Amino acid sequence: MKEEFKIAWRNLWRNRRRTIITSASVFFAVFFAVIMRSYQLGTYDHMINNLIESFTGYIQVQHVKYQDNPLIDNSFDYNDSLASAISEIDKVVSVTPHLESFTLASSGTQTKGAAVIAIDPVMERNFSDPESKLVKYRITDEAVTRLKHAGAIPDNVLEKVKKNLGRSFSSSARLELELGLADEDNENCMPEILKCTEVSNGFLTANDEGILVSDRLASYLKVAIGDSVILMGQGYHGVSATGIFPVRGIIKIPSPEIDNKLIMMTIPAAQKFYDAEGKITSLVVNLTGKSDRVLKTVKAKINILLPDNNTVAKTWYELNPILYQQIQGDSQSGQAMLGLLYFIIFFGIFGTVLMMVSERKREFGVLVAIGMQKKKLKRIVTIEMIFLGAIGLVCGLLASIPLILYFYFYPIVLKGDLANMMEDWGWDAIMPTAWFGPYFYWQAVIVAFMVVLATLYPLRKIGKMKEIEALKG
Amino acid sequence: MKVLELKNVNKIYNSDEVKVHAVNDVTLDFAEAEFAAIVGPSGSGKTTLLNLIGGLDMPTSGEIIITGTNLSKLKSSQLIDFRLNNIGFVFQSYNLIPVLTAKENVEFIMTLQKWPQKERDERTFELLNAVGLGDRIDSRPSKLSGGQQQRVAVARALASRPKFVLADEPTANLDSKAATTLLEIMEKLNHEEKITFIFSTHDPRVVKMAHRVITLEDGKVVSDVKLE
Ligand SMILES: Nc1ncnc2c1ncn2[C@@H]1O[C@H](COP(=O)(O)OP(=O)(O)O)[C@@H](O)[C@H]1O
Numbered sequence: 001m002k003e004e005f006k007i008a009w010r011n012l013w014r015n016r017r018r019t020i021i022t023s024a025s026v027f028f029a030v031f032f033a034v035i036m037r038s039y040q041l042g043t044y045d046h047m048i049n050n051l052i053e054s055f056t057g058y059i060q061v062q063h064v065k066y067q068d069n070p071l072i073d074n075s076f077d078y079n080d081s082l083a084s085a086i087s088e089i090d091k092v093v094s095v096t097p098h099l100e101s102f103t104l105a106s107s108g109t110q111t112k113g114a115a116v117i118a119i120d121p122v123m124e125r126n127f128s129d130p131e132s133k134l135v136k137y138r139i140t141d142e143a144v145t146r147l148k149h150a151g152a153i154p155d156n157v158l159e160k161v162k163k164n165l166g167r168s169f170s171s172s173a174r175l176e177l178e179l180g181l182a183d184e185d186n187e188n189c190m191p192e193i194l195k196c197t198e199v200s201n202g203f204l205t206a207n208d209e210g211i212l213v214s215d216r217l218a219s220y221l222k223v224a225i226g227d228s229v230i231l232m233g234q235g236y237h238g239v240s241a242t243g244i245f246p247v248r249g250i251i252k253i254p255s256p257e258i259d260n261k262l263i264m265m266t267i268p269a270a271q272k273f274y275d276a277e278g279k280i281t282s283l284v285v286n287l288t289g290k291s292d293r294v295l296k297t298v299k300a301k302i303n304i305l306l307p308d309n310n311t312v313a314k315t316w317y318e319l320n321p322i323l324y325q326q327i328q329g330d331s332q333s334g335q336a337m338l339g340l341l342y343f344i345i346f347f348g349i350f351g352t353v354l355m356m357v358s359e360r361k362r363e364f365g366v367l368v369a370i371g372m373q374k375k376k377l378k379r380i381v382t383i384e385m386i387f388l389g390a391i392g393l394v395c396g397l398l399a400s401i402p403l404i405l406y407f408y409f410y411p412i413v414l415k416g417d418l419a420n421m422m423e424d425w426g427w428d429a430i431m432p433t434a435w436f437g438p439y440f441y442w443q444a445v446i447v448a449f450m451v452v453l454a455t456l457y458p459l460r461k462i463g464k465m466k467e468i469e470a471l472k473g
Numbered sequence: 474m475k476v477l478e479l480k481n482v483n484k485i486y487n488s489d490e491v492k493v494h495a496v497n498d499v500t501l502d503f504a505e506a507e508f509a510a511i512v513g514p515s516g517s518g519k520t521t522l523l524n525l526i527g528g529l530d531m532p533t534s535g536e537i538i539i540t541g542t543n544l545s546k547l548k549s550s551q552l553i554d555f556r557l558n559n560i561g562f563v564f565q566s567y568n569l570i571p572v573l574t575a576k577e578n579v580e581f582i583m584t585l586q587k588w589p590q591k592e593r594d595e596r597t598f599e600l601l602n603a604v605g606l607g608d609r610i611d612s613r614p615s616k617l618s619g620g621q622q623q624r625v626a627v628a629r630a631l632a633s634r635p636k637f638v639l640a641d642e643p644t645a646n647l648d649s650k651a652a653t654t655l656l657e658i659m660e661k662l663n664h665e666e667k668i669t670f671i672f673s674t675h676d677p678r679v680v681k682m683a684h685r686v687i688t689l690e691d692g693k694v695v696s697d698v699k700l701e
Contacts, residue, residue, distance in 0.1 A: 003584050010572035366568040369529055370629075371557025371585055373550060467529045471564070 008383035022352045026392025029345040034400040041434035052316045054128040057284035075279040094126035097280040099270045103233030107221040118270030121204045133251040137197040138168040146196040170252040202249045210248035214262035235274040254428040346450045365470025389451035407433040476636045477503040482535035495521040497692035506667040510683035518692040519673035561630030563640035567622040569614040576610040579628045600628035620651030637669035
């Protein structure tokens with residue numbers, strides 16, 4: 001075998017340029033495919049995390065009619081033992097009751113439709129954890145002025161801060177990420193920036209009668225902590241629901257779509273407001289795994305536990321068909337593009353093989369004439385082909401690793417028009433990469449498959465070769 | 474002792490309705506340590522005959538027996554092993570393995586035969602010195618002249634002490650000085666190693682050095698002369 005590896009390796013470098021070009025094309029295909037897939041999957045994951053892990057959950061138990069007709073009328077009685085039975089199911093992390101509905105929210109002259117999510121402030125910690133989303137830093141005119149007076153802040157840093165005027169952040173990490181300062185500036189200025197932009201905030205107590213308002217909605221309504229918001233909606237069995245609620249806190253939701261319209265209150269307060277004693281609209285179930293198989297199994301197990309035909313379990317993609325289709329469509333078009341890329345690369349490899357075989361026909365004849373078994377010759381050619389594919393593959397994978405790691409921990413924050421476009425779509429303008437997963441290993445499978453396919457040709461040629469014909473050249 | 478016997482060997486090509494009787498009822502035998510030239514005009518069947526002897530092609534009829542083994546009784550993979558262990562080849566256009574050095578080319582057949590490294594090394598140095606290339610052992614074929622490459626090819630053909638060496642027009646691509654040198658080396662090795670050489674040629678100077686001259690015409694042996 002050693003001899004065969006030696007000959008194969010040297011053969012590979014006989015036509016240095018051709019080998020380099022072929023390897024480079026495999027390299028770029030693999031590199032590009034990995035990076036592109038990683039971004040796609042990472043962005044989907046990010047969207048799913050934002051929307052699903054914070055709002056819909058992976059599975060919800062709802063009234064059968066609720067999804068088509070999300071009214072308080074289509075709610076059901078909260079049942080503690082059902083919730084705890086569901087939480088016993090394998091892979092279930094948390095089961096959280098929600099009472100969700102739409103209302104009009106107004107303050108002063110401003111009025112806007114809002115989505116109310118009523119929660120149990122304690123239980124909700126296990127799910128969307130709204131406490132972690134409370135606005136902690138806000139870049140206001142006053143904050144910028146304060147920062148200017150603090151001195152020692154270079155102009156370019158001030159500029160970057162000003163560019164984010166009006167934005168608020170629920171963590172210093174997110175603020176850091178969006179400012180995107182150079183390492184040195186970051187270290188020197190961040191403490192001061194955090195100090196100047198810090199805002200105080202509050203949260204809901206267990207039976208609180210107040211509300212949390214999402215950041216964009218709060219700025220639209222022009223309300224701050226301590227102000228009141230009037231909510232008007234339709235309660236249980238058509239009663240009209242009206243109430244005035246003090247704002248306890250402002251929360252920042254990464255998804256702009258939701259940030260524009262969210263109000264949170266406690267379940268008791270909402271039940272009172274809607275006149276829906278003991279009712280909830282959904283049990284939100286969160287899971288450890290997100291594969292289709294896990295979703296389906298857990299969903300089936302929950303459906304068995306449900307007491308009657310009025311309630312049903314639905315998966316996140318049944319609950320968010322549009323998002324799901326967007327992701328599927330985007331993913332498929334990405335894969336089609338990669339398919340085309342690999343298709344082209346395959347012909348590159350195949351071309352190399354064709355040339356190699358025609359150039360070396362006589363040499364193959366000589367080797368068999370002087371006594372090399374065809375089996376051995378085939379082995380040499382196969383090893384050569386494996387080298388040819390493996391060089392590009394391994395380098396491509398290796399080169400993509402640092403990029404994936406870097407952008408996993410420091411995702412790209414889109415700015416300007418692109419960011420606005422993403423936000424108009426209702427997506428957070430952040431593009432992280434996905435952690436290494438099957439998409440990474442699949443590139444190896446694809447390249448291996450292409451190499452095998454391309455290798456069949458020389459193997460067949462060698463198998464059918466007649467020594468004297470080959471010797472004639 | 475006979476190393477090679479041909480009994481009523483015929484080779485007929487049927488191409489495009491034209492029947493070519495390339496080798497016509499040839500009966501020959503070769504003993505150990507012969508130094509034989511096959512001569513004849515172009516198209517007389519020299520290459521076809523050598524290919525048949527070398528087991529690269531099968532006769533239409535007749536038998537080729539090498540130290541007791543009838544070639545037509547062998548399956549194709551057995552035939553490859555048989556060539557490996559019994560026949561040395563020298564080709565007109567050298568046909569060394571371009572990615573291997575002179576030493577590795579000479580070693581190649583011994584490697585296929587799984588000789589131990591030490592014996593391979595000894596044999597390789599012995600042969601490369603004998604062909605006058607002791608100082609070029611690590612050169613790749615592209616760095617050697619045609620004459621030098623053909624000398625490496627002769628060393629390769631002899632490496633595993635085959636029953637005989639076949640050389641189809643080994644000097645065709647060489648100038649006359651290199652051709653003479655090659656023949657001198659072949660003759661010396663034929664003498665030292667007691668291995669039969671059978672080569673085709675139409676170069677009179679080469680013919681002059683042969684110990685036996687077999688003349689073909691239209692596929693038939695028209696004369697077979699032993700010179701001493
Ligand atoms: N594969 C083949 N198909 C048909 N005819 C062939 C083939 N090989 C050789 N011949 C014919 O056989 C005859 C002998 O050819 P060859 O052995 O090459 O002669 P030489 O080597 O003496 O020039 C020639 O007439 C040649 O055209």
